[in-house]
Amino acid sequence: MTNGDQPRVAATDAALAFLAEIKQDHPEILFHQSGGCCDGSSPMCYPVSDYRVGETDVKLGEIGGVPFYISGSQYAVWAHTQLIIDVVPGRGGMFSLDNGRERRFLTRSRLFDGGEVCPLPEMARSSGTT
Template structure:
């Protein structure tokens, strides 16, 4: 059996992390929820921590460590303003569980309730399909749902870098450039 650690379900670009740092400086601790439709389509939405009620069956994709730069890892999870949990509804997760969500930002004004709306940028979800081997590893792992989070369950630290310079570094387009 392969003992390699399963890949993380979440990555973010440097630009997304920088925007989250700026928003955290204004609003304090943050959280995100990957919308499954309605208002902003399928936009990732950013809220002050606690302003969005996480459902018992919502799935934690990961906790972004805002202390990290591209390619860096730390052995422990941050607390407070440096930790941004990213959630997705349980039903949406079932549709997306074969992909790694890559949180990015693009110029433009999102609509709706997300905190970045007045910043001239909007969060955007990109995705990389997991390989069959990665899917097998992930299928063996328990996901953390809202109910477990409320009971104090937290994800183990990952040895995989969470932050990439650009989205293409996490989900390359065939025939395009990739990072070296």
């Protein structure tokens, strides 16, 4: 990235430490930003083998070496927003790997300003991987 470039998804130090803890138990994982009614702003963390990435999902980038996806329809709404993954006390989503650890991931956000350049994300391939 050049000066002024910003990633579309970033993580706090606390989120990266929590992610490293989860990766000790589950080395091959991915994130998908939930858009469902139950876990609204929760990024869901799944074993790669347990989640099929949809062909309209958008890969925003990676955090801690873990790919981060969002649905195409959600990306259309949040295209000018940087997602910042953080950790707060609580329980994770029912099927997310952060569940049962008394902490959970949370998505915070900020709008890109007019002077920032952010790389365009890639669409997921129909095979379910990128």
